[in-house]
Amino acid sequence: MADLIADPFRAARLVLHLRQEGVSDGGVLEAMETLDRTAFIDDPALARLAFEDCVLPIPCGQVILRPAATGHLLQALSLDPKRAARVLIVGFGSGYSSALAAQLSASVHAVERFRGLAEAGKARCERLSLGNIMIRHEDGFFGWPEQAPFDRILLTGSVTEVPEMLVDQLGRDGLLVAPVTDGKSTSILRLRTDGLRDKRPLFTALPPLIEGRAKVL
Secondary structure: OHHHEOOHHHHHHHHHHHHHOOOOOHHHHHHHHHEOHHHHOOOHHHHHHOOOOOOEEEOOOEEEOOHHHHHHHHHHOOOOOOOOOEEEEEOOOOOHHHHHHHOOOOEEEEEEOOHHHHHHHHHHHHHOOOOOEEEEEOOHHHOOHHHOOEEEEEEOOEEOOOOHHHHOOEEEEEEEEEEEEOOOOEEEEEEEOOOOEEEEEEOOOOOEOOOOOOOOO
16 A cells, blocks of 8 residues: 555645645545555656646546546545445546545445556556455446446546436435536536436536447557
């Protein structure tokens, strides 16, 4: 776990910035302060940017989201301080969002459409001793029905509509969080099992969540 311990001075500066950006959930801020994003960056030349609020490229043409965007998405999940939730994450990517969620929940099941990212993610989680993260190479729009129901579901890329198959995998009192775009702006949709929904502003565009399992990479 030593590779996950963040530089306290740079991490404190990042947390101050996140607070200014509207991230106020104590559990989310603690996780982002203690978890070093450097461990999820493949290019050593980009390591110096780990504590900056910027998008970083990863293999397969994907990116690590801005910490502020990640913070808002995790905050919208309203994870219980008891860390008892089972979480499904659609779009594993580098694993940074999943690792943060794993600090705030009982388990994380992550689905990734790129085989290369899924395999690299499994190796990374093993190396970093992130034992409560499970990763599957599959079309994220299908979710992980064999492991359902989930207390929380998070989509890490934007969609125009939430796939109904994901909604069906929510458990009782479950909550799904998805960045939803109308082509002009993006907001965070929170959809509950009982049908209640609300939207929160997200002042940054996110890459789209692509349907289907990648045929290459």
